[in-house]
Amino acid sequence: MIKLTAKILLATGSSVVALAPSMAQSAGPIIDGASENIIVVTAQKRDQNINDVPISISVLDAEQLTNQGIRTTEDLARAIPGLSFSETQFDAPVFTLRGVGYNESSLAASPAVTVYVDQVPLPYPVMARGGVLDLERVEVLKGPQGTLFGQNSTGGAINYVAARPTDEFSIGGTFSLGRFWTLDGQGFVSGPITSTLRARVSASVSESGNWQSSTTRDDGLGRTDLVTGRLLLEWTPAPELTFELNINGWHDGSDTPAAQLVGLFPANGAPLPPAFTNAPIATTAREADWTPGLGLHRDNSFYQIALRSDFEVAPDVTITSITAFQRFDRDSLQDADGLPLEDLHIGLGGDIESFTQELRLAGRANNFSWIVGGNYQNDDIFDFQTVFLSDSPASFVGPFQFRSIFNDATHGLESWAVFANGELEVAEGLSLQAGARYTHTAIEYSACTRDTGAGDGAAAIGFVQFLIGAPVTTQPGACVTLLPDLTTGLTTDSLVEDNVSWRAGISYQPGSNMLFYANVSQGYKAGSFPTISASSASQLLPVTQERLVAYEAGIRLPFANDAAQFNAAAFYYDYTNKQLSGRIQDPFFGQLQNLVNVPRSDVVGFEAQLSTQPIDGLNLSGGLMYLDARIRSNPDGSEFVNFDQFGSLVELSGNKFPYTPDWQINLDAQYEWGIGENAMAFVGAGLVYRSSTKSGLEDDARLIIDAYTLVDLRAGIRAEDERWTVSVYGRNVFNEYYWNNVLHIQDTIVRYPGRPAEYGISAGFRF
Numbered sequence: 001m002i003k004l005t006a007k008i009l010l011a012t013g014s015s016v017v018a019l020a021p022s023m024a025q026s027a028g029p030i031i032d033g034a035s036e037n038i039i040v041v042t043a044q045k046r047d048q049n050i051n052d053v054p055i056s057i058s059v060l061d062a063e064q065l066t067n068q069g070i071r072t073t074e075d076l077a078r079a080i081p082g083l084s085f086s087e088t089q090f091d092a093p094v095f096t097l098r099g100v101g102y103n104e105s106s107l108a109a110s111p112a113v114t115v116y117v118d119q120v121p122l123p124y125p126v127m128a129r130g131g132v133l134d135l136e137r138v139e140v141l142k143g144p145q146g147t148l149f150g151q152n153s154t155g156g157a158i159n160y161v162a163a164r165p166t167d168e169f170s171i172g173g174t175f176s177l178g179r180f181w182t183l184d185g186q187g188f189v190s191g192p193i194t195s196t197l198r199a200r201v202s203a204s205v206s207e208s209g210n211w212q213s214s215t216t217r218d219d220g221l222g223r224t225d226l227v228t229g230r231l232l233l234e235w236t237p238a239p240e241l242t243f244e245l246n247i248n249g250w251h252d253g254s255d256t257p258a259a260q261l262v263g264l265f266p267a268n269g270a271p272l273p274p275a276f277t278n279a280p281i282a283t284t285a286r287e288a289d290w291t292p293g294l295g296l297h298r299d300n301s302f303y304q305i306a307l308r309s310d311f312e313v314a315p316d317v318t319i320t321s322i323t324a325f326q327r328f329d330r331d332s333l334q335d336a337d338g339l340p341l342e343d344l345h346i347g348l349g350g351d352i353e354s355f356t357q358e359l360r361l362a363g364r365a366n367n368f369s370w371i372v373g374g375n376y377q378n379d380d381i382f383d384f385q386t387v388f389l390s391d392s393p394a395s396f397v398g399p400f401q402f403r404s405i406f407n408d409a410t411h412g413l414e415s416w417a418v419f420a421n422g423e424l425e426v427a428e429g430l431s432l433q434a435g436a437r438y439t440h441t442a443i444e445y446s447a448c449t450r451d452t453g454a455g456d457g458a459a460a461i462g463f464v465q466f467l468i469g470a471p472v473t474t475q476p477g478a479c480v481t482l483l484p485d486l487t488t489g490l491t492t493d494s495l496v497e498d499n500v501s502w503r504a505g506i507s508y509q510p511g512s513n514m515l516f517y518a519n520v521s522q523g524y525k526a527g528s529f530p531t532i533s534a535s536s537a538s539q540l541l542p543v544t545q546e547r548l549v550a551y552e553a554g555i556r557l558p559f560a561n562d563a564a565q566f567n568a569a570a571f572y573y574d575y576t577n578k579q580l581s582g583r584i585q586d587p588f589f590g591q592l593q594n595l596v597n598v599p600r601s602d603v604v605g606f607e608a609q610l611s612t613q614p615i616d617g618l619n620l621s622g623g624l625m626y627l628d629a630r631i632r633s634n635p636d637g638s639e640f641v642n643f644d645q646f647g648s649l650v651e652l653s654g655n656k657f658p659y660t661p662d663w664q665i666n667l668d669a670q671y672e673w674g675i676g677e678n679a680m681a682f683v684g685a686g687l688v689y690r691s692s693t694k695s696g697l698e699d700d701a702r703l704i705i706d707a708y709t710l711v712d713l714r715a716g717i718r719a720e721d722e723r724w725t726v727s728v729y730g731r732n733v734f735n736e737y738y739w740n741n742v743l744h745i746q747d748t749i750v751r752y753p754g755r756p757a758e759y760g761i762s763a764g765f766r767f
Contacts, residue, residue: 045148050556055505056552067714071132073158078710080623090106091332092125093128094111094125106532107124108124109124111152112152114153114158122326123354130249143519143523146437147503147521150417151415151437154547162232164234166200169192170191172765173766175762176763178758184204185206187204188201198233203228214290216280217340224255225252231246232245240312241309244308249301249303253299256298259751261282262742262750263748267590276343282338289339305326306324322358331348331349337750343748344387346388349386352381359374377413380413384407384408390403406449406452408531409529412445418438419436430508433504441495441527442494445529449533449535451476461535465488481536495528503520504521505519516553519552522550524546524548526545530542536586543577546579570606572602573604578631579596591646599634609622622666624665627664628662639653644697652697655699661707674720678720679719679720681715687711702744704742710731710738725762726762729762731755732758733757739751
């Protein structure tokens with residue numbers, strides 16, 4: 001606890017000293033500018049009452065994030081119906097929203113669900129690790145968001161809104177101690193430096209011991225070590241001009257998760273030795289196994305510098321500029337095979353540098369709100385993998401064994417776009433919305449699989465060249481990927497794409513904040529190249545851009561004098577060239593990866609949300625999502641076929657999408673009552689249900705992700721003015737064994753489990 005507190009104080013202490021002389025000695029609690037019954041969101045890049053926004057959106061405020069134990073972006077999947085998270089063998093998160101996601105774990109794989117922090121994009125999923133820090137709220141926008149938020153948002157967008165600097169001195173923090181010696185701390189200091197300059201410094205630390213246990217020895221894994229910080233400066237030199245500087249970053253030194261062994265399937269069909277067949281199968285969340293003595297941890301870091309300026313050039317007309325630079329560095333080791341053997345270990349390296357610029361002009365005239373602007377993005381990505389295979393029977397090609405290989409790729413991306421969006425109230429309560437964005441993207445790419453310098457990879461490929469009658473050209477330390485002329489070398493390629501995203505909608509507000517809306521929108525996700533083990537250059541071909549046309553109708557209905565709110569929406573997605581990570585069956589190396597476009601697929605579904613306060617002190621909320629997301633026959637009537645994870649060529653038309661449960665339910669309840677003169681007691685509970693789904697396009701029982709139900713509990717006391725809180729919590733209190741991914745990895749079938757039951761005590765203060 002001393003170490004935890006010290007890190008918080010180190011991050012904030014210097015700012016306290018700097019700010020204190022110019023601040024009042026004491027101040028009351030921060031009060032939101034809006035009333036308790038109004039939620040202000042920026043889903044359309046302007047402040048609006050959520051009941052005026054004609055799109056499907058879920059919002060969690062700071063209190064809800066704390067109550068539901070949401071500490072990372074991955075945790076959001078437990079709170080938002082329709083949002084799924086899966087862990088991959090390359091230690092990269094994959095987010096799926098309403099069945100739309102991109103299950104590809106290369107460092108340069110752009111997501112279908114993009115994460116933003118104060119409208120600044122985190123263009124690659126690995127950057128989102130430290131997003132949940134000192135937030136005002138989280139907005140999850142569902143459906144294509146390409147018109148305002150850009151390409152690569154075919155599934156939707158997650159927008160984190162940071163808590164703003166305050167006009168009066170304020171300081172606060174929360175600290176918790178839980179199972180596995182989990183220590184979580186978060187603190188902030190906020191207030192004015194001068195009459196025109198305000199600042200807010202935030203920091204968080206999350207540390208824990210091991211939560212995974214070896215099935216073959218006394219050993220543990222699962223330590224957490226994540227530090228996050230942010231400095232926000234707001235300067236208002238004139239009433240019509242505001243600058244905001246956001247400097248933030250994080251470092252993750254946590255252990256990488258160990259996969260759980262649940263089955264065997266040899267990659268090349270050869271019998272497996274006893275060390276494989278005698279390995280114990282995991283049956284609980286904590287059981288796993290890995291090779292002893294390895295440094296299975298991350299050394300990943302990220303920082304971002306963003307500058308936003310808003311200049312009101314005329315009444316109700318504002319120019320906004322958002323400039324951002326961000327860098328991510330990765331160095332980690334993953335044991336992906338579920339065994340105390342070197343069947344498949346993956347060392348991950350690389351870095352990302354990303355520059356983005358948005359310039360827009362927005363205004364309102366009479367009954368017309370409008371926005372026009374442009375974006376520019378320039379990214380450089382270097383992705384590096386070391387694959388260790390020394391104990392795998394599939395690492396032999398004839399008499400030659402390749403014990404390890406390098407996979408590396410460089411990606412240079414440049415993209416620019418122009419956009420416009422408008423909303424016109426044509427009659428009282430009746431509005432029309434329309435918007436469009438033109439985007440141009442160019443990617444330069446080079447990649448190959450390399451010999452590590454030991455010569456074993458070169459010998460294996462040389463043997464293949466000899467068997468197929470090609471000249472033996474491989475050399476130790478060089479590329480071993482076969483080119484079209486059957487020599488080996490570096491593959492270079494480029495991809496240039498253009499598209500037009502658009503949205504058209506109509507909404508009607510008969511009164512009392514009630515809203516009916518209907519939208520048609522089209523979004524695109526850019527194509528991309530992979531970083532994979534490639535025996536031939538044909539595996540390194542890109543996927544081209546995917547297109548999604550969405551039809552949606554919905555309602556927002558406050559009732560009971562605004563003490564209750566009901567939202568519902570029904571939608572249909574027409575999906576063209578859906579991108580996914582596919583498989584090929586190599587005659588010499590067994591099953592390998594490549595990228596695939598699915599010509600036709602669709603998604604049908606509906607969702608509903610209800611929040612109510614039936615009696616004083618009792619708050620109830622719930623969400624329901626139903627999805628049917630499937631591959632369809634090709635446009636020419638033929639069936640879509642691809643290799644499954646076990647090497648068979650199968651027809652996939654009619655099959656459901658992976659990571660897309662049919663039913664998702666979220667429930668939450670909290671009751672508060674007064675104790676004494678100035679204190680409140682509360683008890684609360686949350687429930688998450690996900691029906692079964694699968695981790696591949698194929699319908700194979702070995703890849704099923706079982707249905708699960710998670711129950712969380714909380715109870716505590718707090719000051720009536722919310723200056724302090726003390727509580728106890730339990731997460732997954734019934735110790736449900738569930739998992740978010742199951743994969744065929746080299747010679748094994750493995751799972752990535754969710755965390756078991758956790759419980760602890762938490763305290764918070766705010767002055």
